[in-house]
Amino acid sequence: MAERIGVLVIGERPDTRSALAGFLMSGPALRVVGQAASCADALPLIRRLRPGIIVYEAHTADPAELRAIWPVAREAPYASVIVVSFFAGPEHLREAMAAGAREYLARPFRAEQLVATVQNVHTRERERRRYQIARGLPVLAERRPRVITVFSTKGGVGKTTLAVNLAVAFAQETRNLVPVVDLDLHFGGVSMVLGVHAKRPLSEPAGKPGEATFEWVEKCLVRHPLNVAVLALRGCPGPGPPAVLRVLDLLACGFDVTVVDTHSAFDATARAALDTSDLIVLVTTPDVPTVHNVGEGLAALTADPRRPSEKVRLVINRAGPRAELTPRVIEEYLGLTASGVISDAPVLVNRSVNRGVPFVASHRFSRVAREVRELAVELLREPTAPSLGGPPWRPSAL
Ligand SMILES: Nc1ncnc2c1ncn2[C@@H]1O[C@H](COP(=O)(O)OP(=O)(O)O)[C@@H](O)[C@H]1O
Numbered sequence: 001m002a003e004r005i006g007v008l009v010i011g012e013r014p015d016t017r018s019a020l021a022g023f024l025m026s027g028p029a030l031r032v033v034g035q036a037a038s039c040a041d042a043l044p045l046i047r048r049l050r051p052g053i054i055v056y057e058a059h060t061a062d063p064a065e066l067r068a069i070w071p072v073a074r075e076a077p078y079a080s081v082i083v084v085s086f087f088a089g090p091e092h093l094r095e096a097m098a099a100g101a102r103e104y105l106a107r108p109f110r111a112e113q114l115v116a117t118v119q120n121v122h123t124r125e126r127e128r129r130r131y132q133i134a135r136g137l138p139v140l141a142e143r144r145p146r147v148i149t150v151f152s153t154k155g156g157v158g159k160t161t162l163a164v165n166l167a168v169a170f171a172q173e174t175r176n177l178v179p180v181v182d183l184d185l186h187f188g189g190v191s192m193v194l195g196v197h198a199k200r201p202l203s204e205p206a207g208k209p210g211e212a213t214f215e216w217v218e219k220c221l222v223r224h225p226l227n228v229a230v231l232a233l234r235g236c237p238g239p240g241p242p243a244v245l246r247v248l249d250l251l252a253c254g255f256d257v258t259v260v261d262t263h264s265a266f267d268a269t270a271r272a273a274l275d276t277s278d279l280i281v282l283v284t285t286p287d288v289p290t291v292h293n294v295g296e297g298l299a300a301l302t303a304d305p306r307r308p309s310e311k312v313r314l315v316i317n318r319a320g321p322r323a324e325l326t327p328r329v330i331e332e333y334l335g336l337t338a339s340g341v342i343s344d345a346p347v348l349v350n351r352s353v354n355r356g357v358p359f360v361a362s363h364r365f366s367r368v369a370r371e372v373r374e375l376a377v378e379l380l381r382e383p384t385a386p387s388l389g390g391p392p393w394r395p396s397a398l
């Protein structure tokens with residue numbers, strides 16, 4: 001599947017923005033995901049649309065104007081800023097680079113030159129990331145998301161499969177134990193996908209939020225040799241939302257990253273986890289009923305300020321040439337840029353699920369494993385969304 005590059009255009013004048021957008025759209029792999037008149041206007045769009053490239057038009061000869069780029073470069077370390085200007089000169093260039101730009105293109109230029117520049121910058125950044133992944137070097141943002149919940153309003157889209165394989169990829173990346181909380185209270189499948197026997201521990205103390213301690217939660221974790229550990233809530237007599245929040249808060253304090261697998265219902269338990277999560281991985285498959293269903297789910301999800309769309313990361317699972325919908329159509333329908341597109345790999349994935357061996361470990365170099373590992377790095381690299389309203393409940397002390 002050809003990789004598409006989402007580009008955001010920042011420029012004061014609407015006619016310049018349209019001209020740049022027109023140039024960019026002439027590149028078959030490029031997609032203009034949004035436009036903004038200033039860097040300040042661009043920030044909320046960047047959080048929501050997560051462009052890989054930002055094209056900034058410097059419209060004055062004053063190099064100080066370029067300092068406005070810094071908040072954008074700081075907000076989106078995963079995006080590369082390219083400055084274009086008629087006023088190119090050593091001072092302008094120096095200021096652009098100091099403010100975090102990756103490339104500078106003097107106007108006038110032809111559409112092909114802009115497209116080629118965007119593609120070069122993107123290829124270099126991707127190579128850098130892959131190089132670091134391949135060598136186990138850290139590619140992480142300083143402010144990492146700590147609790148990542150995998151969610152969908154549709155069943156059978158691959159939530160559990162992704163949650164487990166993402167957790168293994170996070171463990172590989174962070175070299176630390178990654179807990180996976182199985183919040184699917186009816187059909188919890190994390191233990192099966194990991195091939196472990198989970199205990200049924202979380203009845204009493206977790207039912208009384210004040211009583212759960214980190215040591216106790218740690219004891220309930222069922223460890224797996226791949227440096228992940230399952231915390232199964234299945235079968236527990238009603239671990240209510242306060243208990244879920246308590247457990248997630250304790251895990252967030254003790255571990256780099258915690259993954260939460262949910263079921264498809266948008267009930268109080270799932271909402272508690274979603275409210276307190278730093279990131280919500282919203283999973284869809286590329287077919288009309290699922291995308292429609294997930295669209296409704298997204299609206300319900302983001303209706304609450306504790307779950308702003310900035311927290312949501314779209315993942316399209318089971319994509320491929322035979323899929324009913326392309327990633328582009330899904331992104332446009334849902335108004336979100338996909339953080340990951342995971343290929344349909346029925347033979348490999350089903351074998352992995354049936355044997356209880358995550359494919360990210362057993363078939364490390366398969367396409368689907370690579371895609372999940374790239375998604376894991378992408379999720380870890382991101383700064384966490386600003387908390388709008390905060391979780392409804394926090395443990396008083398650890
Ligand atoms: N990328 C994929 N390619 C092929 N099959 C997949 C993929 N992801 C998941 N599946 C299959 O889809 C089925 C449902 O996955 P599961 O993770 O249990 O979904 P959910 O937790 O959303 O109900 C499983 O049989 C799994 O093997």
Ligand SMILES: [Mg+2]
Nearest residue numbers: 159160184189
């Ligand atoms: Mg599941």
